[in-house]
Amino acid sequence: MQELTFETILRLPQMELKKRLKAELKSRGYHITDKPGYLYAGGTIPVLLVAHMDTVHRQPVEQIWMILQILRTAKCHVLFCEDEEVGCVGAKKFTRGSLRPQVNYIVELDRRGSNDAVFYRCDNPEFEDFVSSFGFETANGSCSDISYIAPYLETAAVNISCGYYCEHQRHEYIHLEEMELNAARVAQMVTQQTEHFEYREQQDSFFGGRAYQYSMWDTASERDTYKWLSPLPKEAKIKLGTAELIMPHAKIDRQGKVHRYVPKLKA
DSSP states (O other): OOOOOHHHHHHOOHHHHHHHHHHHHHHTTOOEEEETTEEEEOOSEEEEEEEEOOOSTTOOOHHHHHHHHHHTTOOEEEEEESOGGGTOHHHHHHHTSSOOOOOSEEEEEEESSSSEEEOTTBOOHHHHHHHHTTTOEEEOOOOOTHHHHHHHHTBOEEEEEOSEESTTSTTOEEOHHHHHHHHHHHHHHHTSOOOOOBOOBOEEOTTSSEEEEEEEEETTTTEEEEEEEEEOOTTOOEEETTEEEOOTTEEEOTTSOEEEOOTTTTO
């Protein structure tokens, strides 16, 4: 079997690429699950790496090469999905199957730019801090395969930059140094021992925008609990007797009780 090089990956159509990836993973000692819509391989490191095999126009699928590079030093779980560009079809088929790999978190490699980390509706501050500790910066995105896979596996997920630019356009291009650097950063990330990072759904703010889930100490039961709190609008004031106060970092819960958030303590 001819080596699956970066140049080869860029030129193969989706179904031929799936066939070649299956052979490549088998040669590396993986047991493969080949289903309509996706290709899954279970690993020994409890992290799931995700990429898609389809393209728009000639959009490079360099994220697949990045995953193969990571697998040289870290035998993670792998999921390659079909037809992400037309509605995350393969990812949806995966969530309707019986596979539920037990992993600590999920990394998708399918983001433009050089340094982005996109969490979509996954709202786990501890996981965000963990990813940021490797130099990635939180950015916004609309939807990708992990938008369906993360809630299905109840596991936090992030989409990392692959070093490509002008996506879905005729003049799209890849910055090879950025691509290689981020493959190395993710390879370092997945070798760190962590606990399971759970998927927590982002809640909509009562005033529009984003609400957050914060840890609170429940003294009655002496256990750590969580409550959804929404940031107050800038123009909001808090009445205390006859005084009107403006409290930075104040939050309000669904019962109308005001909480003062202390950023340094995250509490």
